[in-house]
Amino acid sequence: MSPRRTETGGRIDRLRTIRFTFDGAPYTGHGGDTLASALLANGVTLFGRSFKYHRPRGLLAAGVEEPNALVTVLRGEVREPNIAATMVEIYDGLVAVSQNRTPSLAWDIGAINQLGGKILSAGFYYKTFMGPVIGPLKGTRFWMFCEHFIRRAAGLGRAGTAPDPSRYERMNAFCDVLVVGSGPAGLMAAKAAADQGARVILADLEAHFGGSANWSGETIDGVPAADWAQRSVGQLEGNDNVRLLPRTTVWGYYDGNTLAALERVTDHKEAAAKGEPRQRYWAIRAGTVVLATGSFERPLVFPGNDRPGVMLAHAAERYAVEYGVLPGQRIALFTNNDSAYRSAVALKKAGAAIVAIIDVRSDVSNEMRKLASEAEAELLAGHAVVATEGGKALTGLKVQRFDAMNGALSGDDRSIHADGLLMSGGWSPTIHLASQAGAKAEWDSARQAFLPPQPTQHWIGAGAFTGSFSTAEAIAEGRAAGLQAAGAAASSAPLPVVEAAPGDPDPAPVFEIKAKGKSFVDFQHDVTAEDVRLAHREGFVSVEHLKRYTTLGMATDQGKNSNVPGLAIMAEALGKPIPEVGTTRFRPPYTAVSIGSLAAERFGDLKPERLTPMHDWHMANGATMYSAGLWYRPMIYGLAGETVEQAYVREARATRESAGIVDVSTLGKIAVQGPDAAEFLDRVYTNMFSTLAIGKARYGLMLREDGLAFDDGTTWRLGEQEFLMTTTTANAGKVMQHLEYFLDVIWPELKVTVTSVTDEWAGAAIGGPNARAILASCVTGTAVDNAALPFMGIVHGRVAGIPVMICRLSFSGEMAFEVYSGAGYSTRVWEALIEAGKPFGLVTYGLEALGTMRIEKGHVTGAEIDGRTTARDLHLDWMLSKKKPFIGSAMMDREGLIASDRLELVGLIALDNRPLNGGGHIVEELDEANPHDSLGHITACCYSPALGKYIALALVEGGKARHGTRAFVSDPLRNRFGPIEIVSNHFYDPDGSRMHG
Amino acid sequence: MLITCPYCGPRDVIEFTYQGDGNRERPQPASQNLDAWNAYVYDRLNPAGDHNEIWQHSGGCRAHLRVVRNTITHEVLRTAFARGGHRTEGRS
């Protein structure tokens, strides 16, 4: 039996022994233990070190608000830092280590910071480290030098770099009623709503439903509250319209009654089952939310209140009643309200000696005096704790007379020997979700607490959340909320009967005992009462300034323990009531949420892969793939030992000499259909399409409304009211939305449907002097000669018995054809074309060769249509129809878009026969040391097999006017400088004789 | 945030694409009034409160909607098809 474990009691499974380690030392605990309760049972008092002063710290709380006992949980190499020991359910083989200490928790060199105490006061960073004005450490250097050490001293746990092997998952849920919190109020609400047939989700962040019923020691309907809770849960489990989510923290209340919750599915298990996620992220759309989230007990602010062994009263009660662990043998309590008396009695029952109850109030009610004597505790009314003693564990405390009216201390101090000091500074309703939902909390001077605001979304509060701290009220409010949420009338049926200790819910308005020594407000961040007063002296008096200047409330507990005491101290300094200092609006998340869980199913799978039908063929035939947006496209089909350049040069040369074939299935394809299709195209393209003959294609250009170039491609007229539009791969989605917008919003009178058929049709572009011969040898059902298939003509036929649509158009500048077929057949067509091409030495080519040939031809792509260029800049003004308005026509001639200093498309030839780089700049005079006066930049470049030179396309100031002149490429990033000649962008076969054949 | 698509019913905002100020009037295609074009292309009403907006249900039926939404509370007050005409009683 471990030193602090009680003989009996608690809902732990004493028959199950669980082995785990903390900081390397082996410990045992029982089923149902948290890491905190198990270590406490083993006599551990020191759990962590504080952020700034590295002070030794013990457990403050028993739940999610714990600020001190943060640990890192290890699963092999994978680290999970900053987890509150109070929230870690132990399992066999659990490995946990403490944080923010070197070399050990017991001996931490960081503790020397305590010596600097007064210098390291709030805001000290801002007042120093500016460093010298001159010399080697001027500017930012001195600060960065100091910062190097500050950064290493700061921080809590250490994150790992080993990839997390776990799976995370998202679940989209819908319900009529979401109940948050499973205490008596939540259970009643869930049951009432479920009985009405509503779809109910009940979520609680703890492993066991029941909330305070699990440790209050009260009885409900004649049975222990814990049993009543378990019985209620059992009744809920039966209903198939109820989903129970234990270990599930509802952390975010978003617009539209959308709530975000995190379910810890396997964190408490040794291992996950096959396919089981570590955590599940619930996105819940709820009709109505019942907020039954309870309340937090507040610490009191007094010297030495952070000593290990000083704990919240209800936390000690939980450890004793729920886990069968005594936080101390000789326990004193320090309180400003009645609830601590119940805790005293509970701990007495559990076997501790209650040496004293120190109450700041002089007038303590008779009921409380009765409870005190029941606990056999000396009652020191009108007293306060002014000091605590001990090092890594509490040994005693000092008390003095205290006047709650004016906060004055009097008389001699008196020492009390105790190894546990439990404090209660009153209770704060857990209103975070209500605040997130978008409203400001309201201060209640009786409760000395912020109460939930009027709902701004569909939620109803119940129980301690509303400031109703008694279980009887919780049960009544819970049922009423459940019924209302389910749309049912209120019920007058009798409610479960509660037997509970008496108590006044209103505390005395005492938050701080002013005496000598450090009194902590924010435990983790080491913010003291003096820091708050310093902030006041320096004018940081609004609550947000207070937080930001002192970091109060910015720790991992997000102010759950410190907000109200901090505000109270500032209010006193200002001589204003607390609400005038204000409260900060709570923001998501309620408690910290793992980033993996938010990535959910996309962890390890950020974006889908988009594949053409021929993808597997490309992979099997030596293609190196290139990711273009979500698509994968062949870059080259390299041969053994070939460089990328050698490969694309071979592919391009072979195409120009005989024939090549490329997969063009990724081009955006949009079916434009309907009586007004032609009219619509006339409006969206800069050039005419209504005049296009059936069975012919035309190259088209689109502008944006602002008159700049948007996208280009060929559009085919397949019938009177039937067009097939092609777009660039990159812009397919944008163009689709553009068209849909105009049809839906601007021109609803047009009878046109647009449908993405990108995936319906797969395409192969086959080009080169022998392309036609290859087609002729394998296409049936149509001729492909000049008469049957002139430039920009379209025919229908078959390849390998499969229907194909062939359009004669050219991107490569060769005699070329695009062969389209249904995607399910296209690989067969592709293979048939390659087979037919064998006698002609047909090559497959990839994006690099495609790019090379288009650069030789001077065609533009996304690199030139970059959202900043006009049709004129790209020498496409010949496509701007004067006969009709089109999208962008009214805006395209504004002064800035026709200015003479705009960048224009030109060609470049490297005069030093060395490769050029995309993104290199163009200058008139070369200055490698201090490059300046850029004229423009290279958009695309390659080695041109056709010209035998390194060439490029570029956007250059002056443009055409510079044809034939010399300049320099200036590429300091890649140290590439050299002479170039500026030429026309049409390097190769400018009059197009090859493609017209 | 949930937006009720007249066709698909209430859907998460993730399914929608915002298309901005729905009060803008596009000039007649042939209009040469550059001020009107500039106002249409660049200027936006940007109220703190109820706002007439265009949204596309791009992750659903792809219809464009006229939405009245409060820019302070994010409450969606009204939704309708931008392109009238369709007699499809909505689900919600």
Add this chain to the structure above:
Amino acid sequence: MAEHQLPERLSPLEPEYHPGSHGNFEHGIDVILSETRPGSILQLAAWPGEEKGLIEAIRNVTGLALPDGAGGGVSNGTRAVFGFAPGKFTVVDEGEGLASAFAGVITPAIGTLTDLSHGRTAIRIAGPKAEWVMAKFFAIDFALPAFPLGAGRSTNHHDIFAQIQRSGADQFDIYVFRSFARSFWKALCHASEEVGYEVQ
């Protein structure tokens, strides 16, 4: 008709399609995944006000009577139809050639016909945990009252657009773009491991 001599179409799922039991199946198989490979997937669109005529045409050609209302649908095992957008319907047939059957029927006065038989891939998920697995991907309510038998829905999972028809009490047919089908299939299998799944 020529279609009858056509070779079998290739599935985009091929290399990732592994018939058999997978995932946590030792504890029972709670969903069955399959590719249904219909011969015809058509999109029919009616001009505003012409919906009734189109619905009539669909009934004449397929024998399927569409129920009223947005997203209404019906299926009979070999054929299925559902609305997925205002005035727009997806019609599916096990056999090929449904497009030519509609060719003369959908006149320019009524609307348009677009053949997507190759462009969309049909994946079926069936079993007691079908709703659970679907809810991992899509932010729509799959509960029977909210998503009735035969009804259709248009939704998306990030970049992947999907049309979904409820073809059984615990069965859904998902139509995704062919180019995304393999990625979606892999994700669907991955998400089904938890409940144990079989590929047929």
Add this chain to the structure above:
Amino acid sequence: MAEYSAFSLLKNALTGNKDWKPAWRKPDPKASYDVIVIGGGGHGLSTAYYLAKEHGITNVAVLEKGWLGSGNVGRNTTAVRSNYLLPQNTRFYEHSMKLWENLSHDLNYNVMFSQRGCLNLAHTPAQLDDYARRGNAMRHLGVDAELMSVDQIKRLVPALDISGSARFPVLGGLMQRRAGSARHDAVAWGYARGADRRGVDIIENCEVTGFLRDGGRITGVSTTRGEIRAKKVALAVAGSTGRVMQLAGISHMPIESHVLQAFVSESLKPIIDTILTFGMGHFYISQSDKGGLVYGGDLDGYNSYAQRGSLPIVDEVMSEMVALFPGLARVRMLRSWGGLCDMTMDGSPIITTGPLPGMYLNCGWCYGGFKATPASGWCFAHTIAKDEPHAFNAPFTLDRFYRGLVIDDKGQGATPRLH
């Protein structure tokens, strides 16, 4: 007021820190001023500071509707950089960078500007060329930029997944070493203290409710603390520009107000030593001196005046984060918040005289406002004092949109969402 220094810290420590004075006074507004600056955020405060310091104009009031620095200066992810593509932006932000480099001295307030670099990751050869274009553009304007190899990146950020197996493998990156981060609140407080020490009245909890006019001319403002007259009224209320301009009767602007969310993780020992951006989505991250990972992504994407974010963006940002750092999946997001951004139709700001006589306008910072704080105030002060823009802000006019002179670094066109 006392200088801040290690010595003053020590001296005050010995006297129990009882003698520290307020960082700035809390005066009541006077009846009139030479200049009223509306907006007690970073830009408004720096404007007042430079009006006093550079132009000797000290009869200035800064009016803040809430608490000082309650807007975006205290809500951003603290990145400071000048790595732009277009020269108009690069020149302006580089001027800002130079002011940053001496700001702590200038203000006698440590704003903790730390030049730990900003690295844009590239994931395709085309993107690498695109970054090279931008880096070279910077170099041709005398701004530092360099390309980093995968090996260099791996050494700089070991936690990053640079394995070729990633969906979007890292192929390299564009680094600006002089970029960095600063303590955002300290910038507001430092400028406030600096301006206050030069005689500027900083008036908190003073909301402007209307404009006073003499004919067409703006002659002052009515506020929740009474009417205040001024020769010149300057607006620096980015995020609320639409609201305030409405008070002046101007309802249409080339601006939409959008929410941008930001996130911070629990405090960790140092793991990311630079500012990092993802090239295949919209994600940026750095680590604060306190150890929190500070990160963010895209706009929520719709008009909003609520400093409250939506869930889909949270999911998107976290997904991109663990795509880069699969080892950080178990690190936990501690806090999220939203800031209001003036999104212009080209993604660049507006600093100009007008649009009404007697009015001066500083707005449209999209989500680049923090790093601009010094130069924005410096240029705005010049524009107010001289009644004409400085060369640095001359391109940032209001009419540039209409004249086709947009400064569109992203090439997205007239949409506020995509910049």
